[in-house]
Amino acid sequence: MLKKVLKVIGVVLAVLIVIAGIFYTKVYFSTESRLNKVYAVTPQQLTFDPNDSTLLATGERLITTKGCNDCHGGDLGGKVFIDDPALGLLVAKNLTKGKGGLPQDHSTTDWVLALKHGIRRDGKPLLFMPAHEYTLLSEQDMTAIIAYCSQLPNVDRELPQHNLGPVARILTDLGKLPLVPAEMIDHNRTLVKEVKAEVSVEYGKYLSIACQGCHRENMKGGEPVAPGFPVVADISSTGHPGKWTDDQFMETLRTGKTPEGKVLKPTEMPWTMTKAYSDTELKALHLYLNSL
Template identity: 45%
Template sequence: MLRKIFKWSGIVLAALLILTLVAYAGISLNVHNRMQERYRYTVAPVTILSDSVSLLKGAHLLAIKGCYECHGTQMSGKIIADDGMIGRVSAANLTRGRGGLPADYTSEDWFRALQHGIGKDGRPLVLMPAQETAMMSESDMAAIIAYCNRLPPVNNQLPPTSIGPAARILAFFDKIPLLPVEKIDHLRTLDKVADTLEGIGQGKYLAASCSGCHGADLKGGEALLPGMLPAPDLSAGGNTGKWTQAQFIYTLRTGTTPSGHPMKNEDMPWQMTARYTDKELASLYQYFRSLK
């Protein structure tokens, strides 16, 4: 009797194992095929002004949009993940040094990356938050390009990106934005210039950089990757509804909430929000408070 039970449970376990392997093979192939897809988008030529105002704006945008967090303090690229389950992810060297952008990388190529989430050859960019950069105005993108065109060349050859099993499974179930090209509305036309007046309009524009973690409606989002913290509700229903504007600004400058809770930069990128101007943080506060 016992032997029979053991035999049957052995068969059931083996069948489950095979099913799991087959399911994983299907998932892995699906993600592989999506990464092999090639996209074509034409972008309108835009004049890139390199006057001092544009360059200053570009420098500020790189800091507040988190570009340095992934591409490194010199924009010369960085390995942002390297483990067996997630895989190895290289954020590109965006200087013109060895291992950096090719000599024939044009402004149109820059727009294709920021606006559509694709590389020069039309391949989908992996884990580059283009669903967020695509919401930037044309003049902000142009300022970023102007600034990056002036970056001192840094030689840094990065290993190719390879996506591990956990990241494939999460991407298959749409839990991580592995291929932002699939998330972008490619027919949307860019705003020419963003609202820069302090208030709800500017806050809404800037909040595109928060929605990846705090949720599209900013009412809280799941943890980005297993082991990370979920991102809290930023609307009037959350702490923003209780904090004064000064407390809100203090939190995003220091990474410590009014109740004394220190946030880790890996969880909540406060070193990035610390670089926002007072006016920009005030606008974010006013926008979040307007969300009921």
């Protein structure tokens, strides 16, 4: 009798393993084909004066306020930003022209391909590089970022290749991980010229694109962004920030401490990025969030 039961269990297990194998093979090939798709786009032409010091200063600030250095490192020389056995190894490229960095002839058009379209020169998608957010930058802001990045001092840093883990592939297949931002972009859209920097709902909405990836489009938060991360807070008018004054909101986003006494970890809620926001930017954001 026991033998029979064991045999049945064995058969069931074998069937389950085969099913899991088939499922993962499907996931593997489907993600591979998405990663190797070639996008044909007509990049918008951007021009600037490489010696315009105001433009370069704006670009330098945007590198922090748009989170580029959170992933690419303080010197933009690149870093491994996810190294987890299940998710895999994800590497943010060295953006300088030093060893291990961008090719010497990396042009303004190549920058537009990366930031506005989420693709490389060869038309293949960049992994996990949040171009679906940067594609919504104004032409003025994108130009400033590109101008600043085009003159970075060389950093010699050779980094390993990406290596996607099984969980990253499965979450991508289920639509739970934005691994291929190029898929979420309207590649034919032209950039908005400029969004006026003032305490307005419109400017707050523009800035909130930097919060969307985690707090969602409606700013009501929800499920953790990846396994091991906390539940994302509701920051619309129905959440805590709806009860805060502008000063409390600014204090929270600059120190990581909320009026309720919660301490936000910069690795989970990137206040090291929002710390660099001006009063105008934070007040505009608060105004927009309270309007939701």
